[in-house]
Amino acid sequence: MPAVQHISAKKSDVILLVGTMKGAFVLRSNGARKKWEIGGPYSIGSPVYAMAFDQRQGRQRLWWAQQSFRWGTVLCSSDDFGKTSTEPETYSVKFPPESKLALKNIWQISLGGPSSPDTLYCGVEPSALFESHDAGITWAPVQSLLDHPHRPKWTPGGGGMCLHTILPDPVDSRRMMIAMSTGGAYRTDDGGATWQARNQGVRAEFLPDKYPEFGQCVHKIVQHPAQPQRLFLQNHWGLYRSDDAGNSWKDIATGVPSDFGFCMAIHPHEPDTVFIVPIESDAYRCTPEGKLRVYRTRNAGESWEPLTRGLPQKNALETIVRDAMATDTCDPAGIYFGTRSGKVYGSSDEGKSWQTILEGLPAVVCVRAALIGGSSASSRTKGRARNVTAAKKHPAVAKRVAKTASKKKAHAGRR
Amino acid sequence: MGVSFRIPSYLAVFANGLSAIPLPGSPATVAEALEDLWQAHPALRDRIVDEQGEVRVHINIFVGEEAIRFADGLKTAVPANAELLIVPAVSGG
Numbered sequence: 415m416p417a418v419q420h421i422s423a424k425k426s427d428v429i430l431l432v433g434t435m436k437g438a439f440v441l442r443s444n445g446a447r448k449k450w451e452i453g454g455p456y457s458i459g460s461p462v463y464a465m466a467f468d469q470r471q472g473r474q475r476l477w478w479a480q481q482s483f484r485w486g487t488v489l490c491s492s493d494d495f496g497k498t499s500t501e502p503e504t505y506s507v508k509f510p511p512e513s514k515l516a517l518k519n520i521w522q523i524s525l526g527g528p529s530s531p532d533t534l535y536c537g538v539e540p541s542a543l544f545e546s547h548d549a550g551i552t553w554a555p556v557q558s559l560l561d562h563p564h565r566p567k568w569t570p571g572g573g574g575m576c577l578h579t580i581l582p583d584p585v586d587s588r589r590m591m592i593a594m595s596t597g598g599a600y601r602t603d604d605g606g607a608t609w610q611a612r613n614q615g616v617r618a619e620f621l622p623d624k625y626p627e628f629g630q631c632v633h634k635i636v637q638h639p640a641q642p643q644r645l646f647l648q649n650h651w652g653l654y655r656s657d658d659a660g661n662s663w664k665d666i667a668t669g670v671p672s673d674f675g676f677c678m679a680i681h682p683h684e685p686d687t688v689f690i691v692p693i694e695s696d697a698y699r700c701t702p703e704g705k706l707r708v709y710r711t712r713n714a715g716e717s718w719e720p721l722t723r724g725l726p727q728k729n730a731l732e733t734i735v736r737d738a739m740a741t742d743t744c745d746p747a748g749i750y751f752g753t754r755s756g757k758v759y760g761s762s763d764e765g766k767s768w769q770t771i772l773e774g775l776p777a778v779v780c781v782r783a784a785l786i787g788g789s790s791a792s793s794r795t796k797g798r799a800r801n802v803t804a805a806k807k808h809p810a811v812a813k814r815v816a817k818t819a820s821k822k823k824a825h826a827g828r829r
Numbered sequence: 830m831g832v833s834f835r836i837p838s839y840l841a842v843f844a845n846g847l848s849a850i851p852l853p854g855s856p857a858t859v860a861e862a863l864e865d866l867w868q869a870h871p872a873l874r875d876r877i878v879d880e881q882g883e884v885r886v887h888i889n890i891f892v893g894e895e896a897i898r899f900a901d902g903l904k905t906a907v908p909a910n911a912e913l914l915i916v917p918a919v920s921g922g
Binding site: 508511 | 839843871872874875876877879880881882883885887888917918
């Protein structure tokens with residue numbers, strides 16, 4: 415067994431969470447993000463498909479999903495960056511007996527929206543959404559999705575029947591977008607009571623009807639808090655944008671070597687800036703032409719540019735899976751991704767140049783980044799400015815923002 | 830003497846460090862023996878069976894030298910003084 419090392423992090427440090435097929439790592443750097451200390455591995459030998467860092471309400475809690483071929487999947491946590499961890503005696507994320515389902519894996523751990531600071535979500539395989547409203551102590555499945563009439567027709571993709579994307583709306587607490595492979599994107603507007611398929615315009619290359627109501631193999635959706643109506647989607651064939659919260663999708667695959675890919679990350683401060691790594695075909699699933707290129711759009715998908723400085727441009731047959739890319743919230747923003755071949759790359763200048771942070775790891779399946787003590791705000795998009803932008807573009811948002819602002823004022827008054 | 834379980838070291842952590850666990854009663858089947866085991870060490874349950882009570886795919890349970898997978902599953906009879914082995918299967922990658 416490898417020797418386990420630990421890191422500790424202080425305010426303004428950046429941590430990088432790396433889930434691999436043989437355990438989890440926690441890396442730390444200062445704001446420069448040039449040198450990284452390595453902590454881990456944790457859950458040695460276990461695939462870790464999902465990680466998250468919760469620093470709401472004064473917490474510094476690391477979450478990860480430990481999957482074991484033998485002992486099942488359990489949600490673990492640590493309040494000291496992995497030095498000591500909690501693996502609950504009784505598994506906290508599990509299906510009720512009457513569902514006739516059994517948990518295979520946890521693919522996503524997400525934090526609740528701004529008005530729910532103790533809420534966490536897990537997206538799991540077989541496709542289901544679990545929620546906790548007590549900061550991760552107790553969990554329950556969202557029954558309306560278990561009972562969804564489409565469920566019998568959702569079918570597993572190559573990775574399994576997974577719910578992998580969870581996007582609580584940052585403004586409307588009753589709205590949330592989720593996505594699964596295969597099945598597609600679904601949205602609730604009534605706090606999870608009902609879910610509607612939101613796949614209009616997204617193609618399903620592998621079905622006789624190329625544009626069905628549902629059944630698409632969505633790989634990842636991203637959203638910026640300043641512009642929650644606008645979403646970007648990396649599909650199993652297809653790259654899309656929605657300007658109406660997912661009601662309809664527009665093809666934006668112009669200037670990319672392939673519209674196939676898995677990962678997608680949004681710039682923390684620029685709602686129109688998105689990063690992807692195109693992959694050649696669903697049969698081959700490696701970077702085209704042996705070149706490892708991150709593609710970036712800065713105009714919401716009207717055009718894309720390759721970012722290559724510091725990335726191998728020869729014999730690089732790499733695969734980057736759906737959750738293996740992330741951004742931090744620094745300014746300038748850091749962008750990170752990990753490969754199936756066990757390398758982790760990072761950029762501390764928003765993609766202009768890249769460095770190899772780690773290599774020789776087991777296959778990387780999850781990357782997450784966090785600024786310690788930081789929020790998603792920066793000098794470019796601080797809270798009010800973000801909301802104003804959203805409100806200007808969408809009158810309905812303006813109404814909600816006004817409500818939220820008055821609530822915040824009232825709350826501040828009470829304090 | 831009585832019926833007892835022998836569990837792998839990974840699971841012993843969840844059973845007060847014990848790798849050999851004698852059961853207080855006289856279970857007639859593997860299912861009953863497991864219920865007795867959960868009573869004594871609740872943390873073992875989720876690691877050995879899934880939410881539907883099925884033994885996890887990559888875990889084998891033996892009554893003596895007989896794998897219950899090739900006998901009567903959880904209904905396999907447990908003789909007096911039998912030792913039940915819980916063993917991780919050859920799996921992984």
